[in-house]
Amino acid sequence: MTVADHPSYFSTRRIGAMVLRYFFLLRGSIPRIIELAYWPTMQMLIWGFMSQFLYEHSEWFVRAGGILIAAVLLWDVMFRSNIGVSISFLEEMWSRNLGQLFASPLRPYEWAMSLLAISAIRTLIGIVPAALLAIPLYHYSVFEMGLPLIAFFVNLLIFGAAVGLAVSGLVLRCGLGAESLAWAVIFAVAPLSGIYYPIATLPDWLQPVAYALPSAHVFEGMRAAAMEGVFLVDRFVWSVGLNVVYLLLGLSAFLFAFRVARHRGQLLQMGE
Amino acid sequence: MADMAIKVEKLVKRFGEIVAVNELSFDVRRGEICALLGGNGAGKTTTISMLLGLLIPSTGKIEILGADMLRDRYRVLSMINFSSPYVDLPKRLTSRENLMVYSRLYGIRNPKERVAGLAKDLDIDRLLDRPLGELSSGQKTRVSLAKSLLNEPDLLLLDEPTASLDPETADWVRTYLKNFQQDRGATILLASHNMSEVERLCDDVVMMKEGSIVDRASPADLLTKYGRANLEDVFLDIARGRQNAEDSEVGITA
Numbered sequence: 001m002t003v004a005d006h007p008s009y010f011s012t013r014r015i016g017a018m019v020l021r022y023f024f025l026l027r028g029s030i031p032r033i034i035e036l037a038y039w040p041t042m043q044m045l046i047w048g049f050m051s052q053f054l055y056e057h058s059e060w061f062v063r064a065g066g067i068l069i070a071a072v073l074l075w076d077v078m079f080r081s082n083i084g085v086s087i088s089f090l091e092e093m094w095s096r097n098l099g100q101l102f103a104s105p106l107r108p109y110e111w112a113m114s115l116l117a118i119s120a121i122r123t124l125i126g127i128v129p130a131a132l133l134a135i136p137l138y139h140y141s142v143f144e145m146g147l148p149l150i151a152f153f154v155n156l157l158i159f160g161a162a163v164g165l166a167v168s169g170l171v172l173r174c175g176l177g178a179e180s181l182a183w184a185v186i187f188a189v190a191p192l193s194g195i196y197y198p199i200a201t202l203p204d205w206l207q208p209v210a211y212a213l214p215s216a217h218v219f220e221g222m223r224a225a226a227m228e229g230v231f232l233v234d235r236f237v238w239s240v241g242l243n244v245v246y247l248l249l250g251l252s253a254f255l256f257a258f259r260v261a262r263h264r265g266q267l268l269q270m271g272e
Numbered sequence: 273m274a275d276m277a278i279k280v281e282k283l284v285k286r287f288g289e290i291v292a293v294n295e296l297s298f299d300v301r302r303g304e305i306c307a308l309l310g311g312n313g314a315g316k317t318t319t320i321s322m323l324l325g326l327l328i329p330s331t332g333k334i335e336i337l338g339a340d341m342l343r344d345r346y347r348v349l350s351m352i353n354f355s356s357p358y359v360d361l362p363k364r365l366t367s368r369e370n371l372m373v374y375s376r377l378y379g380i381r382n383p384k385e386r387v388a389g390l391a392k393d394l395d396i397d398r399l400l401d402r403p404l405g406e407l408s409s410g411q412k413t414r415v416s417l418a419k420s421l422l423n424e425p426d427l428l429l430l431d432e433p434t435a436s437l438d439p440e441t442a443d444w445v446r447t448y449l450k451n452f453q454q455d456r457g458a459t460i461l462l463a464s465h466n467m468s469e470v471e472r473l474c475d476d477v478v479m480m481k482e483g484s485i486v487d488r489a490s491p492a493d494l495l496t497k498y499g500r501a502n503l504e505d506v507f508l509d510i511a512r513g514r515q516n517a518e519d520s521e522v523g524i525t526a
Contacts, residue, residue, distance in 0.1 A: 011379075013376060013379060014376070014377055014379075016376065017373050017374075017376030017377045018373075018377075020372070020373055020376065021362070021365070021369075021373040024365050024366075024369040024373070025362070025364055025365065028364055028365065028366075028369075028403070029364070091362070092362075095360055095361075095362040095363055095364070096359060096360040097359075097360060097361060097362050099321075099324075099326055099356070099359035100359055100360070100361055100374070100419070101377075102325075102326055103324045103325070103326060103349070103352075103353070103354050104349060104374065104377040104378060105346060105349040105350045105377065105378065105379070106377050107346065259328075262325075262326065262327060262328045263327075263328045264287070265287070265318070265321060265326075265327045267321075267326045267327070268317075268321055268326055268327070268358070268359060
């Protein structure tokens with residue numbers, strides 16, 4: 001073998017190898033696969049029955065049939081995407097595998113891309129069964145939203161993953177003592193995202209903060225789609241633009257933490 | 273093609289106030305087997321980590337197979353590999369899954385055939401479909417060794433390659449490594465506490481203490497210089513600050 005004058009800066013093969021690594025991990029544990037679908041299904045059941053109750057007692061809910069189910073499923077997209085990135089990242093730390101990985105030609109941003117990919121797969125495994133189950137149980141299909149649903153899904157997936165990357169960077173920086181952040185941080189944005197209520201419900205001073213989050217635009221857009229059957233293009237453009245910013249910030253935080261870890265020798269030391 | 277597989281110049285690594293590696297300079301010729309010897313905390317693992325690019329030096333230069341590791345590590349990472357009992361592979365994956373993932377990371381063509389071939393060579397075929405976490409430490413060492421040979425590296429860095437192996441398996445591994453080095457013309461740098469292993473395998477020994485090189489020669493020359501019958505005694509002499517045969521005599525009689 002000779003020295004490569006032009007090593008590949010981006011390799012789908014290496015990203016595929018890492019996705020394969022996480023796929024093997026999932027495949028090897030049926031309880032893990034069941035768990036992926038378990039929590040979204042439980043959430044959907046609770047909010048589905050709550051919707052039925054409110055449907056019978058509230059005029060607003062009669063107009064907004066199924067909106068709570070759509071909200072809970074889309075919130076779970078963001079949440080699952082977030083922990084999909086964080087958990088896959090933590091798997092490497094728990095298994096003390098970082099030294100092996102980064103002595104190979106794998107580049108840190110390829111790893112980040114593989115985390116995004118596996119997070120999307122995990123999210124689909126988790127959400128699709130719950131969404132399908134809502135159809136016979138509550139006569140509500142989130143898929144009826146059509147193309148806007150794809151726009152909402154992708155935006156929330158990216159935002160959750162961006163937060164996951166930033167949190168992973170934080171855990172890499174602070175060590176496994178900070179691993180609970182992997183579950184906690186996303187909940188900090190939940191109240192501001194207007195998942196179950198319009199952003200107008202928030203105090204005036206808090207609304208600009210909420211609109212700095214892509215998720216707030218997505219959930220406003222979702223309500224408009226569900227209640228009025230319209231797709232708010234401006235909300236979509238805002239969410240995409242903000243997502244680009246958040247993804248770049250998340251990736252930068254992750255790569256910065258990785259560089260610091262190489263200075264401190266943490267790639268070989270991190271582990272349980 | 274550069275003659276030197278490894279060229280290290282004035283390498284320093286500080287962790288706050290602690291100097292783990294201090295002004296380290298050495299080189300290893302292509303096709304040579306070189307040992308880094310030293311007690312705990314001598315800086316061997318820190319040095320290997322910097323050679324792999326896992327750790328960024330405070331100052332100094334590292335050239336691997338002609339590439340500057342601080343600027344161009346990705347030019348050569350596919351040509352080097354390493355094994356250490358202190359850096360794990362994922363335990364929940366089977367040995368086969370681990371080797372398949374790393375085959376793809378290293379860009380191996382026909383990974384299935386490569387994994388099967390190595391498994392046969394290293395006698396781990398029957399372990400391939402068992403989760404790594406269920407294997408004994410000796411079996412894990414062999415799987416880790418298989419991972420380190422997947423890309424038929426030009427440079428192999430080994431940290432304690434026969435740790436946790438029974439004497440017979442350890443001997444078999446040494447023979448395998450020696451044959452691999454001869455067949456491939458590969459360069460091997462190994463850190464070891466096993467002096468007989470170093471005597472048997474290595475052309476060159478770099479003795480380290482407190483982050484610096486205190487001596488360097490072939491095993492035979494070290495034995496002559498310190499007037500000892502084996503490297504273990506040489507190691508003890510150096511650890512205790514004796515510099516040569518005369519000092520060693522004083523050490524014996526004192």
